[in-house]
Amino acid sequence: MSDDERFDMWLKDAAAGYNAPRGEVPREAMWTAIEAGIKTPAPVLRRWVLPRWIPAAAAAAVLVAVAYRAGVTRGERAGQAAAPVAATSDATGTYDEAARVHFERADALLTSARSTLGAVSELDPATEGWARDMLADTRLLLDSPAANRAERRALLEDLELTLAQLVQLSAAGTPDDRRHVERSLRGGELLTRIRNSAPAPVRGT
Amino acid sequence: MLDRELVAQAAAGNPEAQRALYDAHVDRVYRLAFRLAGDEDLARDFTQDAFIRAFGKLGEFRGESAFSTWLHTIAVSVSLNGLRKVRRIRGREVEMESAELLGTTPRRADPDLRDRLYAAIDALPTGYRTVFVMHDVEGFTHEEIGEALGIQTGTSKAQLFRARARLRELLADFAGAWSA
Numbered sequence: 038m039s040d041d042e043r044f045d046m047w048l049k050d051a052a053a054g055y056n057a058p059r060g061e062v063p064r065e066a067m068w069t070a071i072e073a074g075i076k077t078p079a080p081v082l083r084r085w086v087l088p089r090w091i092p093a094a095a096a097a098a099v100l101v102a103v104a105y106r107a108g109v110t111r112g113e114r115a116g117q118a119a120a121p122v123a124a125t126s127d128a129t130g131t132y133d134e135a136a137r138v139h140f141e142r143a144d145a146l147l148t149s150a151r152s153t154l155g156a157v158s159e160l161d162p163a164t165e166g167w168a169r170d171m172l173a174d175t176r177l178l179l180d181s182p183a184a185n186r187a188e189r190r191a192l193l194e195d196l197e198l199t200l201a202q203l204v205q206l207s208a209a210g211t212p213d214d215r216r217h218v219e220r221s222l223r224g225g226e227l228l229t230r231i232r233n234s235a236p237a238p239v240r241g242t
Numbered sequence: 243m244l245d246r247e248l249v250a251q252a253a254a255g256n257p258e259a260q261r262a263l264y265d266a267h268v269d270r271v272y273r274l275a276f277r278l279a280g281d282e283d284l285a286r287d288f289t290q291d292a293f294i295r296a297f298g299k300l301g302e303f304r305g306e307s308a309f310s311t312w313l314h315t316i317a318v319s320v321s322l323n324g325l326r327k328v329r330r331i332r333g334r335e336v337e338m339e340s341a342e343l344l345g346t347t348p349r350r351a352d353p354d355l356r357d358r359l360y361a362a363i364d365a366l367p368t369g370y371r372t373v374f375v376m377h378d379v380e381g382f383t384h385e386e387i388g389e390a391l392g393i394q395t396g397t398s399k400a401q402l403f404r405a406r407a408r409l410r411e412l413l414a415d416f417a418g419a420w421s422a
Contacts, residue, residue, distance in 0.1 A: 040421060044410055047420035048359075049378050055374075056280040056358050062272045067290050069263060074294035075260070148328065149270050151283055 066155055070226045074233045110144070132183035140231050141241055145169055150203055151222040160206060172200040192234050195227055245309040253300035260297055260343075267310055268293070270374050271317045277375045278321045280364075292317040307389055314382075314390045322368065355416050362412040370405035377402050 038046075146167055153160060160168065175197045182192040202218045220225055245266070251259035271292055276285035296316050303312055363371060372391065376382040377398070379421040384402075411418075 045406060046408060048406060051356060052363065052374075052379050054356070055363055055379055056277045058273055058276040058285065059282070062269050063286060064265070064268060067268065067272075067286055068261070070286075070290045071264065071293045071297075072257075074290065075297055097278050100341075145327070152281075152318075225353045228287060229294065232291060233294055 046076065069147055070229045071222050073226050074229045091202075112239075129182075132181065135181075136178060136183050136189060136222075139178055140192075140234065143171060143200075144228065145221055147199070147228055151219075151233065154219055154222070161205065165204060168200055168203045172197065175200060192230055197225055246360060249300060249303060249305070249309055252297065252304070263309070264293055267313055270310070271313060274314065274317055274376070274380055275321050277379055278318075278372065284324065284328065288317065288321040291324070292320045294344060295320065309391045311386055314386070315392070317392050318372065318376075322372065355419055358413060358416070359409070362409050364410070366367070366405055366408060370401050370408065373398050373401040373406040374409075378406075 146164070150160060150164060150168065153164060172194070175193055178184060179193050179197065184193055199218065199221050202221070206218060245263070248259045248263050248266075254261050268289065272285055272289045275288040275292070276282070279285050279288060283329065292313065296313050299316075301310065366374065368389075373387055376387045376390070377384065382390070383397045384398040387393075387398040391398070393401075
């Protein structure tokens, strides 16, 4: 047997433990999240005719607020310029775009918070600040026509609750609060719903 | 019941068929996601997302390949995209940490051979690592890998060869270990 063959054989054996799953496959927990994800499929973004009663200025204000916050956050944390968010020509599309940007950021925050909470008992100040910003934006979206759709409203409400719990953890979180937040995040249902409910980007953005 | 019949029923929205497909394939998808992610939470996320996407796209499945191959294509795509996103987030977190913290990585200063091997696999380019994990760790064939990654079988073989060569280079200090 050549040295190459010996190495290949040794490698297969030694690599068997690389990132090996521990314990049972969490079948039921994953299925629960999958069922929730199937029931709230990603909406197909359509180009509606602009309803005249929707104040375009209000839509733009929501988008600007959310996009500004996203830009400031990215700029502060990564030292990069904020990603531009192009304005859309109709108000409904603008709210969809605001929601998409918001859910993308929520996904990043919750994924980050989940890994942080696995190692420490509370959030670091920067992540806590990020969560506070996200909470304010979530409430802004809840008060806007972006929450007119029942599915999106339900998701924003669940997100608001989880963000509020996250923020409170650092202030006066009890072990029960912490377990509750961890359960929300580790259950995966909220994250899965967020990832599957964000509409596709508006054409041209 | 055959996968083909289950797929047709699942595509029509039959929850029992969806559950049966899930039960038949979840273990391998989860194992693969775990091997690629190295993290239980991410493996769960990727597995869930893969099934949700697969069920949402069942109407597009033409049966030209095995359902498992088609599903693994989605699972690998979801996992690699998810890992890219996680790396971006972790990169941002590292930038947020102070300079003193950057030196305190969890890797041990003097790792044994197995730790060195795992670190070397982590350090492989994404393409090499994916092929190596799928073939040498999870036992996929080059044909299955080619279909799942959208590459030629020959490319899969070449990437595996290069991955092993790279690992051998990185583990040169331990050359006697596999000769003994």
